[in-house]
Amino acid sequence: MGSKILLLLTFINSVSLSTAEFTVGVNYGRVADNLPPPSQVSQFIITQTTINHVKIFDANPDVIKAFANTNISLTITVPNDAVSAVSKPSAAQSWVYDNVLPFLPATKIKRILVGNEILATGDKAVISRLLPSMKAIHSALQSANVEIQVSTPHSLGILSVSDPPSSGRFRRVYDRVIFAPILEFHRQTKTPFMVCPYPYFGYNEKTLDYALFKPNGGVLDKATGVNYTNMLDAQMDAVYSAMKRVGYGDVDIVVAETGWPSAGNPNQFGVSVDDAASYNGNLMKHMNSGAGTPLMPNRTFETFIFSLFNENLKTKGPSPEAPSPSSDTGTKKWCITKEEATDAELQANIDFVCGSGVDCKPIQGGGPCYEPDNVRSHASYAMNAYYQAHGRNDFDCDFSNTGVVSSSDPSYEECAYAA
Ligand SMILES: *[C@@H]1O[C@H](CO)[C@@H](O)[C@H](O)[C@H]1NC(C)=O
Numbered sequence: 001m002g003s004k005i006l007l008l009l010t011f012i013n014s015v016s017l018s019t020a021e022f023t024v025g026v027n028y029g030r031v032a033d034n035l036p037p038p039s040q041v042s043q044f045i046i047t048q049t050t051i052n053h054v055k056i057f058d059a060n061p062d063v064i065k066a067f068a069n070t071n072i073s074l075t076i077t078v079p080n081d082a083v084s085a086v087s088k089p090s091a092a093q094s095w096v097y098d099n100v101l102p103f104l105p106a107t108k109i110k111r112i113l114v115g116n117e118i119l120a121t122g123d124k125a126v127i128s129r130l131l132p133s134m135k136a137i138h139s140a141l142q143s144a145n146v147e148i149q150v151s152t153p154h155s156l157g158i159l160s161v162s163d164p165p166s167s168g169r170f171r172r173v174y175d176r177v178i179f180a181p182i183l184e185f186h187r188q189t190k191t192p193f194m195v196c197p198y199p200y201f202g203y204n205e206k207t208l209d210y211a212l213f214k215p216n217g218g219v220l221d222k223a224t225g226v227n228y229t230n231m232l233d234a235q236m237d238a239v240y241s242a243m244k245r246v247g248y249g250d251v252d253i254v255v256a257e258t259g260w261p262s263a264g265n266p267n268q269f270g271v272s273v274d275d276a277a278s279y280n281g282n283l284m285k286h287m288n289s290g291a292g293t294p295l296m297p298n299r300t301f302e303t304f305i306f307s308l309f310n311e312n313l314k315t316k317g318p319s320p321e322a323p324s325p326s327s328d329t330g331t332k333k334w335c336i337t338k339e340e341a342t343d344a345e346l347q348a349n350i351d352f353v354c355g356s357g358v359d360c361k362p363i364q365g366g367g368p369c370y371e372p373d374n375v376r377s378h379a380s381y382a383m384n385a386y387y388q389a390h391g392r393n394d395f396d397c398d399f400s401n402t403g404v405v406s407s408s409d410p411s412y413e414e415c416a417y418a419a
């Protein structure tokens, strides 16, 4: 399994420079047909690394068993396509009986995630069942007398504003209807709010050092006077500001996913094994240093690196080990706005995409895609950027039925659409 664990080793080596006792978590994704068996993976993690917490994207019994009788804590996931169903108490109970109880106490299952980035699916029916499903799983665990945390990870697309960090806020309507109740659940059950910040989606040639936690000139938040020295702190504080704005600044935050690709397109700036090692190593040191962030001083954040393996069958992003933009040049596709989409819907898409960490500077004043200065044109650019960054799945262009995939290149003059 030598080459497949390269990224892992590069960050472990950096992390082991520090002697502190802290959580070193990793996402163990398995969307691939070339991975070693789970038993070999768990042996590797136990004997060769300092990882003490593993997160998986399903509840695969072979993986759960592979971590039995070890000191590794496991976070397992109710897959997205089962999230609606488990809002029914009987279905939640069956899920817990089938996927959790058989493995206790041999495997230390610490946390169950109800879906993965459900808000980003844009599927209103599932979104409305997310909290009921979390509560149902929590109740099923309580009736079985087991203490396991329940949470769900969110992409930063949940924020409509993230810059400057102190102005961070959740998307309108979702703030009161979705996030305040979810945060109330976390407060009452003493469980963390989980997010997936990726400075990788927001850096450019000028901000690479800022994104990689290397010495840099800092970025000032004029509202607070805070001089940010790394992009992750800025993203975390934007999440915190949004939580605080709805009254829940006290709820713990866990970084469910973050990372940096070790390989990209030829000549892609800032993507190499060294850059990945810098990001992952500096990240783990920083997150566990006890320093916290400017708006959350002295707080530590359990953090899960993405990812253990380069998953060769993975199509859905973010997938930092194998960035998808331009990877299948044979079939170029773009995401554009549907004709019948309203300006209000398209503005919401711009807010969503630009709040998710995608670089929207090209459609801002002075950018090559600013003209024509109208919502439709800006939305097309933003929706396409999001679609490309997330692996070009049809559902990443759905935007509640306001986007459509096209095979003709919308680029014009100086405005180049990614493909
Ligand atoms: C788990 O950790 C404890 C305390 O450090 C240690 O005594 C024990 O041997 C470990 N168990 C396994 C299976 O590694």
Ligand SMILES: *[C@@H]1O[C@H](CO)[C@@H](O)[C@H](O)[C@H]1NC(C)=O
Binding pocket: 216, 217, 218, 219, 220, 227, 228, 229
């Ligand atoms: C922010 O911090 C950086 C790094 O310490 C420093 O170089 C820069 O001058 C600071 N900027 C401001 C506005 O204080």
Ligand SMILES: *[C@@H]1O[C@H](CO)[C@@H](O)[C@H](O)[C@H]1NC(C)=O
Binding pocket: 297, 298
């Ligand atoms: C953070 O820790 C430092 C050093 O222990 C202490 O001086 C400071 O008061 C703490 N800040 C907060 C907000 O707890």
